[in-house]
Amino acid sequence: MRFRARLESTRGIHGVPLTIPDGVWTVHIEAVGGRGGDSCCGTVAPGGRGAVAGGDAWLVPGSTVYVRVGENGHGGGSDALTQVEGGGGSGGTTDWRRHTTPPNVNGGDGGGLSSVVLDTGRSSVLVPHRIDLPLVIAAGGGGGATPAGYGSFAEGGGQTVFGSDGSSPAGLAGGPGYGGSAGSSGATLPEAVGDGIGAGGGGGAGWYGGGGGVAGGRIGGTGEADEPPGGGGGGLSLVPSGGTIGLSAPDSVPSVVVTFELP
Incomplete structure (x- = not known):
């Protein structure tokens, strides 16, 4: 007999336990x-597609x-700067009130990761909480970004174009399980x-998340006046040996499917 558990959601699902039966x-x-x-409010740039990751994992019954x-x-x-379930980095913002024509006001958020992790039942002095071992991680795609009136779509992940000093709108690097937030050109800059x-x-987001894109234009004397903002980089996926990684369809819904044969 085959058992198949499927979870999908447009709003995200966190930490649903599944116990592996005897004999599996x-x-x-x-x-x-x-x-x-x-991206929003100017020339719309589409976000990147999420990953499809799969494979067979060995487990102890x-x-x-x-x-x-x-x-x-x-x-x-309206949802800009709200937390994305699954660790996607937030898109950046622009204070359009400081310009005669509204530019691209907000970049899109990065997509969250979908995953299955094994509870090892162990902890340590360095890691006092439960230690999880990732089995499969399908990474999220990067958020889109391009300003009003600019003819080409922005390239992704250019984290270090402007540097990282306090006045520069550089995107932040991603890290384990999360994507980096994007650069902004708000009223405080x-x-x-x-x-x-x-x-x-x-x-x-991903096993290691993609970097956030930089803000565009020249800000405080830094950067090029006609340089568009950067789209976010996609995250890194993880599969077992022999597994596969690909791209999801543009209209896909994030999901996880776990299948096994009952003895």
Whole structure:
């Protein structure tokens, strides 16, 4: 008899436990990460697609795995700067009130990761909480970013274009399980100048998350006036030996499917 558990959600699901029955030594896992959010309010740049990651994992019968379903990144509108389930980085913002024509106001958030992790039942002095071993991680796509009136779409992940000093709108690096937040050109920063003004896209979450994109334009004398903002980088996926990694469909819903044969 085949057992198939499927979880999918447009808003994300965190930490659902699944206990592996007696006699079951392998499970097949297929996971789909969240896509990146589109940029908003100027020329719309689409977010990157999430990953599809799958493979067969060996487990000890009776062990517990935890299933997490990520969330699609929010578009650069009313949901901007809200937390994306699954660790996607937030898109950047631009204070359009400081310019005669509104640029791209918000970059899209990065998509969240979907994963299945094994509860090892162990902790340590250095890691006092439960230690999880990742089996499959499907990374999220990076958020989109391009300003109003600029003809080309922004390239992703350019974290170090402007440097990282306190006045520069550089995107932040991603890390284990989360994407980096994007650069902004808000009211607290020196005035932005040029045709490339706009906010960056957030990095997609993953085994290691993608970097957030930089803000565009020249800000406080830094950067090029016609340089567009950067889209967020996609995250890094993880599969067992022999597993596969690909791209999801543009309209896919984040999900995790766990299948195994009952004895």
